[in-house]
Amino acid sequence: MLNIRKQLSRLYLSSIISNLTITGAWLAILASRGFSLVEIGITETIFHIVSIIFEIPSGVMADVFGRKKMLIVSNIMLTISTVTMIMSNSFFMVCLSISFNALSYNFSSGTGDALAYDSMKKGRIAGKFEKYESNQLIIYRVFSGISTLCAGFALAIGYRLAYATDLIACAAQFFILSTLTEVNLKETRHNKSTLAKIRDCFRESFLFLKDARKAMGLMLCNSFVGAVDILLLFFLQAKLTEKGIPNRWLGPALLFMELGGVVGSKLILKLPKLSYKTVFAFTAALVLAGIGLEHAESCLIMAMGGFIAAVGDDALQVRTNAKLQKMFPSGQRATLTSVESLSFSLIMIVLSPLAGYLLPAGNNKRALSDGQGSFLTK
Template sequence: MKRYGRNIGLNYLYVSLGSMNLTHGLWMIYLASRGFNLVQLGILEGIYHITSFLMEVPTGVVADLWGRKVSRIAGRIVSVASLAIMFYARSFPLQAIAFVATALGNNLESGAGDALVYDSLLLDGREHKYMKVAGKQELVYQATLIVSFALGGYLALRSYAAVFGLSMGFFTAAAVCAFLFREPHIERNEAFGRHGGLLGKIGNSMRMQLVESLAIMRKRGRIAFFIVFSELLFCLITVQFFYLQNHWIALGWTEFDIGLVFAANAVVAGITAVKAAKIEQRIGERGVLTFMPLLMLFCLWGVATTPFGQVFFILVGCVEGILITAVGTYINRLIPSAQRATILSFQSMAFSLFMIVVFPAVGAIGEAWSIPTAFVVMAVAASLLCIPYLLVVKPYSIKE
């Protein structure tokens, strides 16, 4: 009996609504038009990732202890508030608050969503279907990005109020959709939080959940390896994505032109995500862990040193689509249900840590010299990091 089967179909709708953020490819352009320079934008992004770094694990614990459904609902509500502040705020401190709220909204979603889907399949005895489900979910996400990039770019030429207003409407609809999920029943340690007052019980529950999750990660070293590997690549992709916006605007591109390139990137990512299971069967886990970083490195150099940056950025979608689906499956196979959202939050925390360092550094280089120079520095750094990575990947690419 598929007790949680409806969660899978409903999740596709939720992902579509929750991903219709029309500001995703435009917020840097919007804030730059309001007088914020590259250094300030880099600091704001740093604030976002510092908040995300500090709150990822606590929000993951919340999702494990009190429900993935509750966490997703709260995340979308906070995201609506963050967009409202970002649109109306004209001062740097208020924008900082907006980015803190944005991080919290995403924290409450990250980990909780994948955990809800994987455990829904697990409890119905269909966990072997996860890579295919994750691939379809990524296709839905990327298809939504295509629409949001194109629609956002079109509306931005006319009214940023429409861009932000529609985004808030979609997030509100996603929160309503989340109420329809059926919370997976997970066996938890009932000894958590039995002693002390309310705050003491909550604190003890969160502490024990964190201790157990860390113990699992120490025992299963491949979890940490997969997390560091994937999030470092996603960091490079994300930094490139954001700074390309300002770079292409400086070259005379319109928001709509940029949206079309981002949409093409999403198409490629969606196609490879759906095919990830078949690709992984052909080249194996070791092939995914070896070939994808090299392809990413090739694309970084292509963006930095050739006049065909848009073509190489579209190819980045190949890396993103495969890794999101394949590595996510590898990690979920290693995690017990009771600690799933907490450990998946460590994945997002690693991403935030990398972004805290890389994003403002690239912004500072771009402000002092130029954005193309910053891209070259990023490609050089990635090349140097690739050498030790390839030396250590072999022990972790063997099936346990």
């Protein structure tokens, strides 16, 4: 029997644990171990390559074998990644750890949302999914922001002990995920082989996307705005230090910018009747304004630009995800949500090097030394 309140509470708690980590500043941790900027850049590339390859297959597996099971697989992949990083004594092992981390991201990406929406649909409260999505983005912004403040602590205790704390979180996460209830709104394909089920899921998802141009348009618009905001916040780490912000204020400044997403997530709930075109135009304008303020001379104004861009990004994210979940067929929900994540990764690969031209190479070391950094994922 599905208890919708407990189901959503456990999904929220799972998100809190996954975003609250002292090893989020992986870039700074690798730098402190003596890895070069080139090597660190390669690990970032490996993360995105693995993500692109396995994004859609992981979504298909979630739709075919169950969303709860794939969330647990995600947790297992993260545990393997963490153990590998603790044992790593070479660049190869670091890359192997990053690859398992990417797989963990793939198996969880979109799967939680798919499980939440179908749970709410079964509980006849699907209309409240936009609020659920808003709450999830708030959790992401607040707790990932808090995690950036722990970067110095992770460097102080050493990478092995820092990653050991992640193992405790993985164990807690495993317990929470095991208590979730699987939801199947449409019982089909029981008499088919596993291969046939996977083939059908791929085919039905392709046919949906072929005819649903509006859904593809929503995915691309949201992914583009989100990619620009993520890159802006990432490069502001170095830009702020370039402008002379004291080290002790960099963490709070980054947390302040992340909190812009909290404002955006709440603000969009107050405007339920605003058309999507209007929402997109307004949020895109906020992100562009953030880019403009990035070039200001004042650190305060630059941080305000990051805050404003985050407002626009998360407001659009909440509205887009709510619209897409209403459009997606239940049997392919995780697969189609993975398509959106794939579009984001592809746009990131194109925009990341272009954005890099805005940041002089010499300033990257300053950003590393301040102990900030995160995977460029959303």
